[in-house]
Amino acid sequence: MVAGALTTPETLWSRVSAGDADAFAELFRAFADRVHGFCYRRSGSPEVAEDVTSAVFLEAWRRRTEVTMASDDAVLPWLFGVAANLLRNAGRKQRRYQRFLAAAPPPGVSPDFAPEVDDRVDVERDLRLVRAALATLGDDDRDLLLLTVAEGLTPAEVAAALGVPAGTVRSRLSRARARLRAAMAALGPTGGGEG
Amino acid sequence: MARTDDELDTLVRQLPAPEMSADTREAMLAALMEQVDADLDRLAAGVRPLGGGVVGPGDRNRRRRRRRLVAMAAGAALVVAGAGTAVATLALQRAGVRDVAHCFPFVTSNFDQPGLGPDVTVSGDDTAHQALQLCAAEWTSGALVSTPPYAGTPGPTPVPAPPLVACVLPSGAVGVFPGPPQTCADLGLPASAG
Numbered sequence: 205m206v207a208g209a210l211t212t213p214e215t216l217w218s219r220v221s222a223g224d225a226d227a228f229a230e231l232f233r234a235f236a237d238r239v240h241g242f243c244y245r246r247s248g249s250p251e252v253a254e255d256v257t258s259a260v261f262l263e264a265w266r267r268r269t270e271v272t273m274a275s276d277d278a279v280l281p282w283l284f285g286v287a288a289n290l291l292r293n294a295g296r297k298q299r300r301y302q303r304f305l306a307a308a309p310p311p312g313v314s315p316d317f318a319p320e321v322d323d324r325v326d327v328e329r330d331l332r333l334v335r336a337a338l339a340t341l342g343d344d345d346r347d348l349l350l351l352t353v354a355e356g357l358t359p360a361e362v363a364a365a366l367g368v369p370a371g372t373v374r375s376r377l378s379r380a381r382a383r384l385r386a387a388m389a390a391l392g393p394t395g396g397g398e399g
Numbered sequence: 400m401a402r403t404d405d406e407l408d409t410l411v412r413q414l415p416a417p418e419m420s421a422d423t424r425e426a427m428l429a430a431l432m433e434q435v436d437a438d439l440d441r442l443a444a445g446v447r448p449l450g451g452g453v454v455g456p457g458d459r460n461r462r463r464r465r466r467r468l469v470a471m472a473a474g475a476a477l478v479v480a481g482a483g484t485a486v487a488t489l490a491l492q493r494a495g496v497r498d499v500a501h502c503f504p505f506v507t508s509n510f511d512q513p514g515l516g517p518d519v520t521v522s523g524d525d526t527a528h529q530a531l532q533l534c535a536a537e538w539t540s541g542a543l544v545s546t547p548p549y550a551g552t553p554g555p556t557p558v559p560a561p562p563l564v565a566c567v568l569p570s571g572a573v574g575v576f577p578g579p580p581q582t583c584a585d586l587g588l589p590a591s592a593g
Binding site for chain 2: 223225229232240241242244245250256261266289290292293331335338349350354384385389
């Protein structure tokens with residue numbers, strides 16, 4: 205599953221819950237990079253990604269006795285959910301993602317490189333486009349797409365992370381993809397999709 | 400022609416997410432472990448911990464681990480841009496920033512975390528006293544809460560504010576934390592003298 209390589213996956217969270225500081229350090233080492241990766245993709249800012257990653261683990265420690273995990277497979281989705289909440293709050297206050305995007309080159313503008321680098325230029329253009337399109341989506345759509353597609357969570361794990369009914373994840377994902385596709389078409393060089 | 404679901408997913412998966420450097424990761428862990436250890440110390444001393452719950456007194460390995468992590472963080476701090484390097488040595492200090500203070504929802508040494516508590520506008524001589532009053536008002540109104548997203552909806556019924564303490568942050572502004580009087584010292588900050 206998504207829990208990564210844990211030395212004692214069946215007991216890690218219970219050890220953290222019991223106040224085992226070494227287990228908490230182990231938890232951090234097991235999941236910090238995954239949480240940071242999500243925060244970076246979600247915020248587009250290395251500073252926000254680091255700040256929120258730290259805040260996520262502090263919150264995990266603070267709530268260690270109130271959160272029950274059925275297994276350690278549930279830990280990472282829960283951490284992602286905490287991160288998503290913190291990022292939504294941070295986004296409302298600071299809008300760093302928008303500043304990040306404003307500083308990035310506009311999508312669809314490709315310099316006249318030699319043919320051998322055209323493919324790479326196309327990929328870079330597409331990545332700028334998808335990043336800009338993601339920024340136009342609502343928090344729910346963006347979190348759903350990133351957790352499902354980029355982080356590889358199952359629908360049940362996404363449901364647990366975002367607090368939505370598990371049965372609605374697939375339909376929400378379909379709608380989110382449609383909105384992403386429409387946003388990319390609107391932002392693309394022709395304004396009508398690049399497909 | 401519109402992109403297929405698979406094409407969209409491939410692009411989303413390709414969005415870059417650079418890993419933290421080992422130095423950054425260890426510095427972050429060291430800062431977290433400082434707070435974990437301080438929390439356990441408070442609990443061992445019979446003070447309400449950050450997260451509540453049942454935790455035994457500190458183990459003998461804790462201080463040894465803390466020293467090891469702090470030593471690692473000291474090396475990492477040399478290369479981590481913007482890391483908190485200003486460690487206060489005064490027990491009491493007057494705030495250098497006199498017009499704004501920050502209310503923290505919990506005890507943290509990451510003083511610049513985004514979205515964690517509101518700023519309040521202060522003026523006049525007794526910045527610390529004003530900050531304590533204004534932050535207490537944030538807590539009692541329900542606008543500031545200790546759980547994510549740390550911002551609540553103010554309601555008609557006042558919520559008891561936790562004990563608050565005013566410290567001087569590395570920025571020179573007053574930071575108001577929930578906690579007992581020794582919280583500033585635990586964070587390596589001077590208490591605010593006004």
